[in-house]
Amino acid sequence: MAQELKTTERQVPSKLDGSERTRSRPVIVPRADIYETQDNVVLLVDMPGVASDGVDITLEKRTLAIRGYAADQPHQTYRQVYAEYGVGDYERVFTLSEDIDRDGIEASQKNGVLRLVLPKTAPAKARKIQLKTA
Amino acid sequence: MLLSDFGRIGFDPFLEMRRMQQEMNQRLAGLTAGTAQEFPPINLWVGEDRVAVSAELPGIAPDEVDLTVRENTLTLKGERTPRMEDEKFVWHRRERVYGSFSRTMQLPFRVDPEKVEARFANGLLEVELHRPVADRPKKIQIKG
Numbered sequence: 001m002a003q004e005l006k007t008t009e010r011q012v013p014s015k016l017d018g019s020e021r022t023r024s025r026p027v028i029v030p031r032a033d034i035y036e037t038q039d040n041v042v043l044l045v046d047m048p049g050v051a052s053d054g055v056d057i058t059l060e061k062r063t064l065a066i067r068g069y070a071a072d073q074p075h076q077t078y079r080q081v082y083a084e085y086g087v088g089d090y091e092r093v094f095t096l097s098e099d100i101d102r103d104g105i106e107a108s109q110k111n112g113v114l115r116l117v118l119p120k121t122a123p124a125k126a127r128k129i130q131l132k133t134a
Numbered sequence: 135m136l137l138s139d140f141g142r143i144g145f146d147p148f149l150e151m152r153r154m155q156q157e158m159n160q161r162l163a164g165l166t167a168g169t170a171q172e173f174p175p176i177n178l179w180v181g182e183d184r185v186a187v188s189a190e191l192p193g194i195a196p197d198e199v200d201l202t203v204r205e206n207t208l209t210l211k212g213e214r215t216p217r218m219e220d221e222k223f224v225w226h227r228r229e230r231v232y233g234s235f236s237r238t239m240q241l242p243f244r245v246d247p248e249k250v251e252a253r254f255a256n257g258l259l260e261v262e263l264h265r266p267v268a269d270r271p272k273k274i275q276i277k278g
Binding site: 031032033034035036037038041042044046047048049050051075077078079080081082083084085109111112113 | 172175176177178179180181184186190191192193194195222223224225226227228229230242255256257258
């Protein structure tokens, strides 16, 4: 229980494949909104500080992994006196339902928000199975 | 013997308990991640005669943020509006916050309102403020 609750601090070690990362930056779980319209499932992921070339989206089978690499903050000569957020890499993994058209996924990044549009496929036709009489 | 009996009737209390615990943890995780912080979160750096403030404002256009400086306070104001192109939709997950926000922070010294540099890129606001020349500490030489 205690170990589970630690993940609420928004900073969890990378556990995508049970291995450790080589870079020793904190990993932040970004906040996400997911909503479903008539044709699409739309994901909005907050990744402030990440430019569009720092976003890495991979889809393997039904697992959608979103990673964002933020640039370091340019205040090396300054002394930090107050902090409410940490800088690190963003990482979050979702499992998609099977009725997503994987080739039609669109992604865009604007003002630090990643927007992913996942089009739904036409509902699979119900198929009646006839019993053969032996 | 007892366990195998449960297996036969199709009910495993331990499996049920584990599932309940998992579900509870998921719900708690969502609760704290969504409401714990003030918006926007800020960081503050102090250099020699200058102070830098940065704030995470994802999803907000640069012209939607209102910055005001007064003596030693800096106020950040704005509104984050949801942009849904479709009228009909169902939420699956809602963790991002929307609405108007206003935060006033106290800086360690008075700042020059004419010398404020603000940059906004990728949802990250960086403001650099300078201490007025008249307010800077003056070093006094001690005669021996």
